[in-house]
Amino acid sequence: MKVLILDGTKSNNNESTKIFDLILEELKKLNWDITSIVLEDKNIDYCTGCFGCWVQTPGECVFKDYEENVVRNMVHSDLIIYLTPIMFGGYSSILKKALDRQIGRVLPYFTKIDGEVHHPKRYEKQQSLLSIGLLDKLDTEKEEIFKTLVARNAINMWAPFQRAIIYLKGEDETEFSNNFSKALMEVEAIL
Amino acid sequence: MNNIDNVLLLVGSPKSASSTSNSLGDYLISCLEKLGLTVGKEYIYKLVRKEEGQKKLLTKVKEAGLIILAFPLYVDCLPAGVIKALELIADHRKSKEDRDKQGFAIIINCGFPETQHNNTAVSICKIFSREVGFEWKGALSLGMGGAIGGRSLEERGGMVRNVIKGLDIAAQALAEGKDIPDEATEPFGKKFMPITLYTKMGNLGWNQQAKKYGARKKIKDQPYL
Numbered sequence: 001m002k003v004l005i006l007d008g009t010k011s012n013n014n015e016s017t018k019i020f021d022l023i024l025e026e027l028k029k030l031n032w033d034i035t036s037i038v039l040e041d042k043n044i045d046y047c048t049g050c051f052g053c054w055v056q057t058p059g060e061c062v063f064k065d066y067e068e069n070v071v072r073n074m075v076h077s078d079l080i081i082y083l084t085p086i087m088f089g090g091y092s093s094i095l096k097k098a099l100d101r102q103i104g105r106v107l108p109y110f111t112k113i114d115g116e117v118h119h120p121k122r123y124e125k126q127q128s129l130l131s132i133g134l135l136d137k138l139d140t141e142k143e144e145i146f147k148t149l150v151a152r153n154a155i156n157m158w159a160p161f162q163r164a165i166i167y168l169k170g171e172d173e174t175e176f177s178n179n180f181s182k183a184l185m186e187v188e189a190i191l
Numbered sequence: 192m193n194n195i196d197n198v199l200l201l202v203g204s205p206k207s208a209s210s211t212s213n214s215l216g217d218y219l220i221s222c223l224e225k226l227g228l229t230v231g232k233e234y235i236y237k238l239v240r241k242e243e244g245q246k247k248l249l250t251k252v253k254e255a256g257l258i259i260l261a262f263p264l265y266v267d268c269l270p271a272g273v274i275k276a277l278e279l280i281a282d283h284r285k286s287k288e289d290r291d292k293q294g295f296a297i298i299i300n301c302g303f304p305e306t307q308h309n310n311t312a313v314s315i316c317k318i319f320s321r322e323v324g325f326e327w328k329g330a331l332s333l334g335m336g337g338a339i340g341g342r343s344l345e346e347r348g349g350m351v352r353n354v355i356k357g358l359d360i361a362a363q364a365l366a367e368g369k370d371i372p373d374e375a376t377e378p379f380g381k382k383f384m385p386i387t388l389y390t391k392m393g394n395l396g397w398n399q400q401a402k403k404y405g406a407r408k409k410i411k412d413q414p415y416l
Contacts, residue, residue, distance in 0.1 A: 046236065046272050047265065049205045055400040059414040075415040088319040090268050090311075093275035100265045107411060108397040110303075110390035117303050117390060123413055145314045152267040152311055 001191060003027055004077040004127075005036035006070070008084040008095020009134070016134055019167055019176070020083060023132065026181045030188065035073050039094050042066040046097060053104035059122055060104055067101040074102060079128045079187050080159075082150075086133040086166070089145030105157060113155060121158045128161040128187045129154050132180070135168050161187050195294060195368050198223050199255035200232040201248075203262030203273035207234040211339040215298045215331075216261035218344045218355065222362030231255075235262075239275045248276060249283045257294040257365060258325070260316065263336060264301035269312050277319050284323045295325035296361075296371060300336035302393075304386045308334070329371030331361060331379045337393060338383050353378040 204210030357379025
């Protein structure tokens with residue numbers, strides 16, 4: 001069972017380091033093979049919107065930087081975990097930079113999923129998605145938007161299972177760990 | 192004190208001047224200019240990469256009475272460069288005690304035929320607007336963005352007549368200091384053509400583009416297996 005953690009938080013943040021450690025602890029307990037990428041440290045440029053990964057070098061970005069490792073690891077994983085501060089209800093720009101460059105994981109063509117147009121998958125194996133959002137203070141509107149965003153990403157990237165877990169600053173860590181662990185077991189159940 | 196007369200268009204597509212976001216934004220600010228407002232335009236991706244550009248972005252935003260953000264949908268959300276710009280603006284305004292009430296409106300387009308793909312990104316922009324103390328003026332949300340393909344609306348002709356109608360009405364409302372009304376968002380979001388025709392044309396278009404690069408037979412390749 002392979003997992004890829006994409007850490008889209010800023011360095012020197014005690015709260016995110018604590019959550020990152022809790023995530024690792026739970027994954028280790030369940031014997032996951034872990035790859036984690038701290039995105040802030042990596043040379044990943046913005047997507048240019050050229051669609052070269054669809055029509056020029058299909059499945060691969062035409063620009064070579066660390067993102068190639070991100071997408072390669074995504075393709076070989078059973079589970080992808082996002083770790084991000086919740087920015088206005090969405091992801092941090094650090095995480096989103098890596099996510100914008102992953103569209104080679106799907107094909108350019110159009111297909112319908114539940115009556116709505118999306119892109120067909122490129123690879124047979126698909127990855128479940130757990131997204132951990134960090135919030136400084138309670139904001140139910142941001143939480144709902146974040147959950148919707150994760151669910152929409154899961155549809156577009158064909159994730160067989162998705163869950164958004166919110167960690168509110170100062171919240172009981174045991175509760176977070178239990179929620180995360182429960183979600184991991186649900187992921188394992190469909191593997 | 193900011194004045195509504197000073198309008199700033201922020202184009203949030205990495206394709207900058209050749210983007211559909213630019214076409215839509217350009218049309219709207221040209222209407223606002225005709226209505227007597229002073230307009231300016233910046234390309235976000237040219238500003239957010241370096242400190243100097245980031246400072247320019249913050250100065251331009253500070254000076255504007257009305258900010259119009261035009262961007263494409265990327266993976267169900269705002270493109271990373273646009274999020275970076277919003278993060279910078281939010282950080283900057285946090286440190287300001289007396290925040291001027293500036294108007295904020297968005298124009299969003301996606302390549303899918305249905306506009307509902309844009310809803311999450313619109314919600315994120317609304318939250319941003321609330322958080323930084325802007326006055327939310329509304330969202331113009333468009334599907335089938337691929338059919339405009341970065342060309343000017345005048346060039347696209349009759350196909351985009353409803354888009355033009357929506358932008359004309361939105362410009363009038365914004366110039367009067369009002370929110371974008373439903374009379375503008377409804378025609379703006381209308382489909383240009385039946386979904387099946389759009390997806391068929393799109394699928395053919397991808398094949399043609401791949402052929403141009405000699406990649407037609409590789410289009411379904413799985414390079415990372």
